[in-house]
Amino acid sequence: QSVLTQPPSVSEAPGQRVTISxxxxxxxxxxxxxxxxxxxxxxxxxxxxxxxxxxxxSGVPDRFSGSKSGTSASLAIxxxxxxxxxxxxxxxxxxxxxxxxxxxxxxxTVL
Amino acid sequence: xxxxxxSGGGLVQPGGSLRLSCGASGFIFSTYAMSWVRQAPGKGLxxxxxxxxxxxxxxYADSVKGRFTISRDNSKxxxxxxxxxxxxxxxxxxxCAKDGGSRIQLxxxxxxxxxxxxxxxx
Numbered sequence: 001q002s003v004l005t006q007p008p009s010v011s012e013a014p015g016q017r018v019t020i021s022x023x024x025x026x027x028x029x030x031x032x033x034x035x036x037x038x039x040x041x042x043x044x045x046x047x048x049x050x051x052x053x054x055x056x057x058s059g060v061p062d063r064f065s066g067s068k069s070g071t072s073a074s075l076a077i078x079x080x081x082x083x084x085x086x087x088x089x090x091x092x093x094x095x096x097x098x099x100x101x102x103x104x105x106x107x108x109t110v111l
Numbered sequence: 112x113x114x115x116x117x118s119g120g121g122l123v124q125p126g127g128s129l130r131l132s133c134g135a136s137g138f139i140f141s142t143y144a145m146s147w148v149r150q151a152p153g154k155g156l157x158x159x160x161x162x163x164x165x166x167x168x169x170x171y172a173d174s175v176k177g178r179f180t181i182s183r184d185n186s187k188x189x190x191x192x193x194x195x196x197x198x199x200x201x202x203x204x205x206x207c208a209k210d211g212g213s214r215i216q217l218x219x220x221x222x223x224x225x226x227x228x229x230x231x232x233x
Contacts, residue, residue, distance in 0.1 A: 046156060048219065099170055102156040
């Protein structure tokens with residue numbers, strides 16, 4: 001069981017909008033620690049997609065956005081494209097564990 | 112351009128040891144924390160260990176504490192992960208990552224290497 005909970009899978013048609021949730025607790029997201037998101041395309045290493053809850057690294061399209069509220073965070077992808085099909089992971093810091101934690105990952109399928 | 116290249120993975124018997132290396136280039140190595148993250152076959156990401164830029168501070172996941180040791184050689188732009196008392200459940204791709212962020216609790220894995228596979232099997 002991951003400390004951060006994500007839906008195992010989401011799917012949506014091209015051009016549509018999808019959101020991926022990341023639910024934590026009072027020792028991680030709820031404690032005010034930032035949430036970061038990673039994208040892992042099939043057969044490749046993960047790549048930073050969003051940092052500090054809602055900041056995009058250079059080169060990440062503005063179709064991707066992030067938000068955080070309370071003990072949860074969300075990644076939204078608009079104008080879905082086939083190339084967005086990947087696994088997405090959230091990450092934060094947990095004060096009870098004194099370390100960093102990942103969500104279990106969400107597989108996005110573009111129908 | 113940031114580049115991270117892991118090496119040292121392979122097949123090892125339970126109870127054995129390996130030393131993973133990660134050579135870095137494209138940034139001022141000594142000023143950034145570095146991390147190791149692993150991914151078991153078909154599974155999600157698991158943070159393993161992080162070391163501060165100076166090497167003075169190290170952090171470990173409970174699952175590896177006491178068996179894994181992270182270190183770095185800033186003169187050679189290299190970070191290491193010594194893994195001892197290997198278990199079957201340690202089988203995974205081990206990724207090296209350059210950290211970003213302003214303070215420890217806000218650190219994130221900014222750039223990733225391609226990973227090195229560690230297989231623990233008899």
